[in-house]
Amino acid sequence: MTVIETEPPVAATGDLSGEAYRVAMRRWLRANLPASFRSDSAAFSPPTLPQSIAWEAAMYRAGLAGIIWPQAYGGHGRTLREHLIANQEIGALAMPESVNSIGKELAGPIILAVGTEEQKRRFLPAILEMRDIWCQGFSEPEAGSDLAGLRTRATRSGDIWRINGQKIWTSGAYRAQRCLVLARTGPLEDRHRGLAMFAVRLDAKGVRVRPIKSIDGRESFCEVFFDDVEVLQSDALGAPDEGWAAAIRVLEIERATNRMYRAWRFENELRHLIAACKSDPVLAQLVAERHYEVRLGEVVVDIEVLKAHVETAVDALVNGDRIGARGSLAKLHWSEAHQRFAALTLELLAQASLPLQPAVQVARRRFEAIYLQARAETIYAGTTEIQLGIIADRILQLSKGK
Numbered sequence: 083m084t085v086i087e088t089e090p091p092v093a094a095t096g097d098l099s100g101e102a103y104r105v106a107m108r109r110w111l112r113a114n115l116p117a118s119f120r121s122d123s124a125a126f127s128p129p130t131l132p133q134s135i136a137w138e139a140a141m142y143r144a145g146l147a148g149i150i151w152p153q154a155y156g157g158h159g160r161t162l163r164e165h166l167i168a169n170q171e172i173g174a175l176a177m178p179e180s181v182n183s184i185g186k187e188l189a190g191p192i193i194l195a196v197g198t199e200e201q202k203r204r205f206l207p208a209i210l211e212m213r214d215i216w217c218q219g220f221s222e223p224e225a226g227s228d229l230a231g232l233r234t235r236a237t238r239s240g241d242i243w244r245i246n247g248q249k250i251w252t253s254g255a256y257r258a259q260r261c262l263v264l265a266r267t268g269p270l271e272d273r274h275r276g277l278a279m280f281a282v283r284l285d286a287k288g289v290r291v292r293p294i295k296s297i298d299g300r301e302s303f304c305e306v307f308f309d310d311v312e313v314l315q316s317d318a319l320g321a322p323d324e325g326w327a328a329a330i331r332v333l334e335i336e337r338a339t340n341r342m343y344r345a346w347r348f349e350n351e352l353r354h355l356i357a358a359c360k361s362d363p364v365l366a367q368l369v370a371e372r373h374y375e376v377r378l379g380e381v382v383v384d385i386e387v388l389k390a391h392v393e394t395a396v397d398a399l400v401n402g403d404r405i406g407a408r409g410s411l412a413k414l415h416w417s418e419a420h421q422r423f424a425a426l427t428l429e430l431l432a433q434a435s436l437p438l439q440p441a442v443q444v445a446r447r448r449f450e451a452i453y454l455q456a457r458a459e460t461i462y463a464g465t466t467e468i469q470l471g472i473i474a475d476r477i478l479q480l481s482k483g484k
């Protein structure tokens with residue numbers, strides 16, 4: 083395995099708070115993040131899987147993963163506000179996305195909420211130490227937005243469940259050890275009753291993973307087939323009928339707090355764009371024109387609104403409230419705003435003078451990738467139309483069909 087040499091884990095000492103904690107995180111990240119991992123650097127070269135695993139394990143040892151998880155399960159036992167501070171610092175750098183965000187941000191919180199003591203001790207440290215990478219097996223060919231229509235079936239005989247069915251769009255399944263599978267235990271007509279959640283090993287007999295090529299040329303998501311796959315009761319998460327409630331919690335978390343650094347990364351992207359434009363005489367003049375000044379100003383407003391969404395969600399959670407439908411407001415805004423921004427970056431950079439300045443070349447490479455990835459942002463974690471429906475229903479309480 084690749085070894086990443088890092089400075090001592092200053093942030094894990096536990097006795098730092100507030101600004102001192104922020105400074106320690108910032109210092110550690112800036113001292114240890116390899117230049118080749120930074121997509122705003124000329125030295126950028128996307129990390130391999132072993133490099134990502136080693137880097138994320140180092141981040142964990144430094145106190146930058148499992149921040150709010152209890153120490154008994156390998157976490158750092160800190161507050162949600164400190165989690166936010168760490169994410170602001172992570173977002174400020176052009177770092178690669180986690181290869182285990184499903185483990186750290188979806189499976190982990192679910193296991194903390196509904197898992198047994200034994201499951202918490204078995205699964206959680208393995209996620210943080212990057213021994214187990216997770217993926218999310220919810221969507222199916224006939225069940226995406228209408229998740230309650232899923233058909234993958236789990237039948238129980240004693241202590242053994244048998245799973246049969248197919249998942250699709252399972253991000254990162256080809257590199258994962260475990261899949262968080264939502265499966266049906268009752269009849270299809272029961273819709274969201276009779277759904278259960280399982281931690282399925284992807285090397286189990288009867289599991290087949292087939293990668294799908296996406297628009298950016300990467301094979302990032304997969305089809306996953308389950309053919310009479312045996313899963314022990316000890317890998318069932320929560321009671322059989324708790325699957326839907328647990329899935330809704332996953333989706334709320336996913337929409338509101340998953341990748342909490344998003345707004346700050348967005349700000350990093352905007353700064354990068356402006357710096358690249360200033361390195362080119364034609365672009366420098368363009369961004370100073372009224373038309374682009376206004377559009378870039380709108381991006382700043384979008385970023386500030388996104389930050390406010392995250393900070394409000396953190397306040398709600400700290401006060402013991404659920405995020406509920408407000409997660410849909412945040413999801414709708416970040417995905418739509420980021421897509422608009424991605425289009426603006428390409429529109430601007432296409433007008434650069436030739437030959438391209440080195441800084442413009444770096445920015446073009448980064449923003450072309452962001453543009454393609456942003457196409458999916460209004461689809462995954464619930465499409466724009468689904469978020470609008472939730473806002474109409476649950477926030478505005480507009481009755482259906484009138």
Ligand SMILES: Cc1cc2nc3c(=O)[nH]c(=O)nc-3n(C[C@H](O)[C@H](O)[C@H](O)COP(=O)(O)OP(=O)(O)OC[C@H]3O[C@@H](n4cnc5c(N)ncnc54)[C@H](O)[C@@H]3O)c2cc1C
Binds near residue numbers: 224226250
């Ligand atoms: C990059 C990417 C990664 C993904 N990763 C994962 C993953 O790891 N795990 C996982 O389980 N899933 C994953 N997904 C799947 C994602 O959750 C689904 O694509 C999404 O829920 C939409 O479902 P669908 O594709 O079946 O489209 P459909 O639900 O068939 O929707 C098709 C269109 O109809 C619209 N529509 C549907 N229902 C309504 C309605 N009631 N009102 C108005 N409009 C409606 C939709 O908005 C959409 O425009 C990923 C998707 C993408 C793009």
